[in-house]
Amino acid sequence: MDWVHKGYLQHNDISQGNVLLHFPEDKVSEVYIGVCDWGLASRVCETTPSRYGYPTAEARTAAFKERGTFVAPELWYTYGKPNSETSYESLRRRHLYTQVADAYSVGVVANKIWDNEDNFHLFKDTAGKARFAVALKELTNPNPKNRSTLQLVHATLTAPPYNFQIPECCYRKHI
Numbered sequence: 001m002d003w004v005h006k007g008y009l010q011h012n013d014i015s016q017g018n019v020l021l022h023f024p025e026d027k028v029s030e031v032y033i034g035v036c037d038w039g040l041a042s043r044v045c046e047t048t049p050s051r052y053g054y055p056t057a058e059a060r061t062a063a064f065k066e067r068g069t070f071v072a073p074e075l076w077y078t079y080g081k082p083n084s085e086t087s088y089e090s091l092r093r094r095h096l097y098t099q100v101a102d103a104y105s106v107g108v109v110a111n112k113i114w115d116n117e118d119n120f121h122l123f124k125d126t127a128g129k130a131r132f133a134v135a136l137k138e139l140t141n142p143n144p145k146n147r148s149t150l151q152l153v154h155a156t157l158t159a160p161p162y163n164f165q166i167p168e169c170c171y172r173k174h175i
Contacts, residue, residue: 001035001106002154005044005099012040012048012097014105015070016112044099049092050075072104073142100144103153107139128162 004011011018020034042048052075054060060078064071077095080086114136123129135157138148157164 001102002150004035005102005150008044010042010044010048010097010099010102011035011038011105012042012102013037014102014109015067016109019109019113021113042097047093048097050077050095050097052076053079053088053092053095055079055088070105070108072101072144074144075101098144099149100147103139103147103150104141104144106150107136111136111140128164131162132157132164 001011001014014035018035018037020036022032022034024030024032040048052060052063052071054063055078057078060076064076075095075097077091079088079091082088084090114132116133118129123132135148135153139150139153141147156162
């Protein structure tokens with residue numbers, strides 16, 4: 001996703017269901033991660049409004065319970081009457097998809113995949129594991145102004161002293 005963001009694109013629908021994991025039989029210590037369902041993706045320069053606006057707080061709460069954990073908090077809103085400051089048309093222009101919202105979703109999915117697992121192949125020491133946990137926490141900060149970017153997390157984790165190995169390409173199974 002860091003490369004996607006560097007290309008000025010955003011997915012806008014990252015969730016556990018849109019992440020594919022492949023565990024090659026011949027490389028038991030490796031996993032290949034792919035992201036699918038790009039139907040809602042957009043360019044950064046586009047102003048793509050959130051689709052998480054609801055007419056009542058009750059409807060918003062019900063939708064959040066169904067889908068909310070993967071969606072950045074700033075994308076949820078309750079709109080008011082037409083032709084008002086809180087109308088649907090007015091609020092949807094203030095709740096836009098951003099790369100920071102994508103970063104939040106990546107952090108949530110990564111937390112669910114990782115599940116605080118101790119893996120020597122991933123973490124050579126406790127400092128690496130601790131820094132990874134901090135990175136995920138920074139990605140899931142509820143305040144988008146204080147949320148880290150995927151580029152910053154990637155740069156931090158791949159630099160010394162952590163030196164996490166990031167694959168240079170996506171996995172593609174031979175057909």
